Amino acid sequence: MTGALTAPADTTPVTPARRPGPLVxxxxxxxxxxxxxxxxxxxxxxxxxxxxxxxxxTGVAGAFAFAPVIIGGVFGGVVVDLVGYRRASIVADLASGATMAVIPLAALVGGLPIWAVIALVFLSGLLDTPGQTARAALxxxxxxxxxVPVERALGFFGATHRASWLVGAPLAGALVAVAGAETAIAVDAATFAAAALVVAAFVPRALQPTVDDEPDAGGYWAAFGAGVRFVARDPLLRAIVLLVVVTNLFDAAKAxxxxxxxxxERLGGAAALGLLVGVMGGGALIGSLLYGAVGHRLPKRATLVLAFVIAGPPPFLALAAGWSLWPLVGVFVLAGFAAGAxxxxxxxxxxxxxxxxxxxxxxxxxGAGCWAAMPIGALGAGFASERFGASGVLLVAGALYLLVALTPLIGAHWRQLP
Structure with a gap:
């Protein structure tokens, strides 16, 4: 008795279906x-x-806007590891949006004193930073x-930061000029709610790294210490933090x-400020997207130095020279393009x-290390500009920025860039 003939098993490898939805x-x-x-x-x-x-x-307000990024980055990252990246992203955005919503709601019944507005911005930033960290970890x-190659995903992810300059800054200038700062802050609160909704709806719960060792072994402080020690013991990570903390100090003073x-004083107020920040964001958006496409082929250290040299000093020096608005627009576009990488x-x-x-x-x-000096930059620029004038401070900062931007050319640790 012969059995029925059966087709040979298909041994063709099965390629997992690509799911771009969560990344988008x-x-x-x-x-x-x-x-x-x-x-x-x-x-x-x-x-x-x-x-x-x-x-x-104004410098004090800037310091309180940047400081929560440092605190939230240092202490919030461990919480994100413990509670899960997706959940942390959603909760952080909801909490930040609720905090910011207090400002425009209070304006309807008489408004808040300056110190209360600054305090609420500080609290919102403190809650928001872990959410940003969670999305980066996912x-x-x-x-x-x-x-998608991770370099390309990072290029797109970085492009969102640059696009926020392109969209957010001109929109803020227009909102402030037409409807007031409280209305602009209300829009900020709405964007937090939108971000939480998108993650909740389209990022699956299963999108959490599967690892053998548990991140919560030993509790919060043990996990916190492990993260700090990891950065402190890695030569390249230390070098990155040192470079960016100094350049961010200057950038915070400027911004x-x-x-x-x-x-x-001389460019027309809110509309000019929004335009300059916006066009720098537009240039950076293009730079980020271009780096996402071809960055893996470029020499990393040379690209980094060139990007910092073009992105950093020129806006400071052009502002110090008293250039008019439209030449400044060109400088800021070019600087943004370089910053995108x-x-x-x-x-x-x-x-x-x-x-x-x-x-x-x-x-x-x-991130906290890189942002550590930004409150100092904002606060110091406020005092220095009143004492010496904005142009003098811009000139000195631009010259120092150039020296710092060249430092990756020395040191063996920078050769470890992949």
Whole structure:
């Protein structure tokens, strides 16, 4: 008796279906949240300048806008690792949006004093930073699910930050000019809600790295210490933090005090400020997308130095020279284009060195370290510009920025860039 003939087994490898949806959702949510942040970063100094006329108080407001990123990055990254990346992203955005919504709601019944507005912006930033860290930690797995190289995903992810300048800054300038700072901040609150909704609806719960060792072994402080020690013991991560902390000090001084003061004094106010920040964001968006497409083929250290040299000093020096608005627009577009490569390049290096179960706490520690001097930059620029004038401070800062931008040319640790 013969058995029925059966077809031979199909041994063709099965390629997993690509699912780009979660990656698109993460990028969209990140872009919405960052756009709202940019609206507030533009609206807040203009609001303080209009209410007080003081560059010093504007610097204080800038310091309180940047400080929560440091605190939230250091301490919030561990919480994100413990509670899960998706959940942390949703909860952080909802909490930040609720906090910001208090400001426009209070304006309906008489408004808040300056110190209360600054305190609420500080609290919102404190809650928002872990959400940004959570989305960054989810990105490699979302990229793998979509079948996209991580460099390209990081380029798109970084492009959302740059796009937030392009969209958020001009929108903030227009909102402040037409409807007031409180309305601009209300839009910020709405973007947080939108980001939380997108992640909740389109990022699956299963999109969490599977690792052998548990991130919560030993509790919060043990996990916190492990993340800080990881950064402290890695030569390249230390070098990245040191470079970016100094350049961010200068950038914070420019963004939160020097540029608003110059725009207010001789460029036309809110509309000019929004335009300059917006076109820099537009240039950076193009730079990020281009780096995402071809960055893996470029020499990393040379690209990093060139990007910093073009992105950093020229806006300072052009502002110090007293250039008019439209030549400044050209300088800011070029600077933004170069800046677009910086974050994806450095973030690719970080991802290559950090275990999956430690992403949030290590990214948080690196980010906090990179932002550590930004409140000092904002506060110092406020005092220095009142004492010496904005042009003099811009000239000195631009020259120092150039020296710092060249430092990756020395040191063996920079040769470790992948």
């Amino acid at each position: 959702a993460l990028i969209a949510a990140h872009g919405a949240s960052l756009t709202g942040n940019m609206i507030t970063l533009v609206a807040l100094p203009l609001y303080v300048l209009a209410e007080t006329g003081s560059a010093v108080l 990105l490699p797995d979302a990229a793998a699910l979509a079948g 939160s005090v020097l540029l608003p003061v110059v725009a207010n 910086i974050n994806p390049l450095l973030e690719t290096a970080e991802l290559a060195r950090v275990p999956a179960n430690m992403r949030a706490r290590v990214f948080g520690a690196v």
